[in-house]
Amino acid sequence: TKYFTKGRMIIIADGRISTRIWETQDGKRAYATEVIANEVNFGESKTSPQLNTPQTAAQPPMQDDDDDFTPLDEDDDLPF
Numbered sequence: 804t805k806y807f808t809k810g811r812m813i814i815i816a817d818g819r820i821s822t823r824i825w826e827t828q829d830g831k832r833a834y835a836t837e838v839i840a841n842e843v844n845f846g847e848s849k850t851s852p853q854l855n856t857p858q859t860a861a862q863p864p865m866q867d868d869d870d871d872f873t874p875l876d877e878d879d880d881l882p883f
Contacts, residue, residue, distance in 0.1 A: 812846030 807813055818840035827833050 806845075814844040814846050815840045816842040816844055818842070 815838065818838060821837045821839055823835045823837070825833055
């Protein structure tokens with residue numbers, strides 16, 4: 804709560820998800836799923852001033868006449 808507030812977007816650049824299971828005092832199973840973040844960055848918030856500014860029209864992507872991409876026709880040799 805020192806750095807993050809409700810409505811503030813955070814970006815987890817590196818981390819993992821962990822699920823814990825335990826038995827409560829009354830004998831029921833309880834579960835908790837936690838995000839363990841190693842690197843966290845700030846994102847935009849709901850009240851960010853940038854969200855209230857008018858957006859300029861997006862420029863269309865530039866056409867590249869050099870086609871260096873050759874599509875593969877074979878999907879059978881994928882390593883997964």
